[in-house]
Amino acid sequence: MIVFVSCIILFLIGLYAVVTKRNLIKIAIGFALIEYAINLFFALVGFRRGALAPIITRLDTPHNFVDPIPQALVLTAIVIALGTTSLMLTIILRIYSRYKTFDIAEIRKLKG
Numbered sequence: 001m002i003v004f005v006s007c008i009i010l011f012l013i014g015l016y017a018v019v020t021k022r023n024l025i026k027i028a029i030g031f032a033l034i035e036y037a038i039n040l041f042f043a044l045v046g047f048r049r050g051a052l053a054p055i056i057t058r059l060d061t062p063h064n065f066v067d068p069i070p071q072a073l074v075l076t077a078i079v080i081a082l083g084t085t086s087l088m089l090t091i092i093l094r095i096y097s098r099y100k101t102f103d104i105a106e107i108r109k110l111k112g
Helices: 002-020 024-045 067-101 104-111
Strands: none
Touching: 002 104, 024 067, 067 104
């Protein structure tokens, strides 16, 4: 239960960074924290204490297996998150090379 609460806390820290920070790098870090919190939550959904890996060892004895679907989805989500994070950082670097600042308010002033 405490691990689910830590997922929520990590998500809220990331959301706080996205909503309140003015620095583009800090906003990108906030998005990454949100992604990590969601991936951790999905991985924990399939966890069962005392369960075995979902590999069939013997068919004659029943086993309590871990659900592999959330773990497979998390692996896919990690790859997608890596792509979106790299695209976000590339756009941030392009903005910095044009305006010479990471501050959103300053970029809005210079843009107009």
